[in-house]
Amino acid sequence: MPDAKKSAATGLQRGDRLRVPVERSIEHCRVFADGDMLAGDYTVRHAIQVAKERGGYVWLGLREPQKAHMENIAEAFGIHELIVDDAVTAHQRPKVERYDDQLFIVIRSVTFTDDEQVDDTHEVIQTLGEVQMLLGPNFIITVRHSAPLPGAHELDRHRQLASTSPAALAYLLADRLVAHYVRISLLLEDEVDELETTVFTPGTNFNIDKIYLYKREVLEMRHATDPLAPALQALIRDHKDIIPKQIRSYFRDVLDAELQVKDRIGGFDARLSSLIDASVAKVTMQQNKDMRTISAVVGLAAVPTLIAGIYGMNFRNMPELEWEYGYYGALAVMVVIMAALVWWFRRNHWL
Template sequence: MARRNKLPITDVVQVLNPFKLKKQRIMNFNPAAGTSVRKPASEILITVFDYSADSCSQIVLNKVEETFKYLESPTLTWINIDGLRKEEVHAVCQQFLIHPLIEEDILSNGQRAKMDEINDRLFCLLPMIYFNKESSSVDLEQVSIVMGKNFVISFQEDPTRDVFDPVRTKLSLKGSRIRNGGADYLCYSLLDVIVDNYFIVMDKLGERIEMMEDLVQHQPNTRTLARINYLRRQVFLFKRAISPVRELVNGFLKSESDLLEDQVTKYYKDVYDHIIQCNDLADNYRDMVLNLQEMYHTQLNLKMNEIMKVLAVVTTLMAPPTLVAGIYGMNFHFMPELEKKYGYYYTLGGMGLLLILMIFIFRKRGWF
């Protein structure tokens, strides 16, 4: 992994402080926690791209019923629905002949990435992943895509953000490949930008891992351990979310649906290669985070060893003077040197010379 410009330790502490994290939004689901019915969205945004090789129109609609006319449209249509409510999703699924099982998956929360083919409709569900800079966390948004002969419908949870801007830009360019392609190429384009965004998130996680390496070396304390554990959970969450996407893309490669043209299959192979690379990098990051925990314990042990070495040296240096002071502190009336005029100073001088001699011997042996 390439080294990057490092932030000061004070900035690292501020970025990776798990005790100041805000609560994640409801869209942040755990792929391993099962599914549940989601809360209805407060607002819905419907955007339609109706296009052909020669023209492209972008329309914002207020009601899902206004999309029904595109079922029999001679042009290709991308219907993007941001915000999910059961009534609207049910109406769209009924009109576009989408199976109730697919409808149930669209409305469910925390689904594992999957791909299905039911009643001449190709369906895939996968996480759209963002990196939250404010909390240094991984945010997941479930995206569902349904493909028919001349349409693609995408269902998103959050109307305020997505990663589809590159697709919108290509649709606005006359003569672009996506304008000359079919619904299968549009579906590929959506999957491609979602998977490409995984690399952006991984790059941010990689930066945090490098920051933590410096933090472990400078501040191996309990707060640093808490930050390592928090980063480990984010990396594991990312890894669990993207792992099934490989099977999803492989489903398109193995599908014999008439909706997929042979010349477009090679593009799905490119997405498959990207998701394999993404999984490999996620495995590397997971190992690096685990190594951070080992590094933390190693640094802690080294710090403890330094402390014990200092204490041992101090104790050893004080042992001879303590012995001499103990001998001359005995309450015997007849002892040599007790009647000496300068005996007290001779004794202190002898203790001092003994300390200097011991320090010289220890330094020569390289003990400290």
């Protein structure tokens, strides 16, 4: 009886070899038809039937499905078997792959933590999540791994566009993810500008470790986002029979935003490298200045030490020992020489 209830909940019958509760990985199952998203949440089989009858398509949202889940979903939608393994494997590079009349798209998600108390163990940018989209003629399956994804209620403004085709919905989701890249790149720009101001302002103290931290985080973001540009270019260029002309135009807008992010992040990488070089040079110059100051102080201390050492040798035949004003004369010589050294050191900016 429990198995029957699970089968009924997902819309897959026992004959479909359902062995695990697929509903655990299903976040929603919606149907787009007649220029709108139909009300209610459907079971998989029912959604496929309704979409077929009304000439629409199914949007199935999954969250970190197991392989057994994907095998049952693949059987219901007729998904190519090679997609199943990719769909359950996280941490993939952004890519677009084609299997017959189906497309498999992977886009990494990026999150930014604005924390002033940054240390070596703190991750400012996290790129562990990803969104996978499986596009078929009458369905789109979104699979998210540790990544946020807009729900149906967040797409209300674009219901009419989303209802036109699975590719249109794929564009809307890709646009959301890339728009988040843009926001993060702007936040990073503020951080890099602040670091530059700190490094190049005279007399300010700065932590070079923070520059290394942002350098590492920017490189991580580049690894997660840079491969998306050639993937989108391939999507627009090589799959015109699956992606309608209008949607290709929309994807070009996503590509433009991605290329801007790519250029901006690449600029941050170069700027941070320059900041590291400037910081090292500034630290080296400060160390040299400190060493000059220390040397000057040691030189000033050496003069009275030298004179006192000479007159502390206790020889009998030292003319100045019997001089009435010898002590005051020695002190005067010390002061004159030290004053001359102070003048010379300051003239040469050692003090």
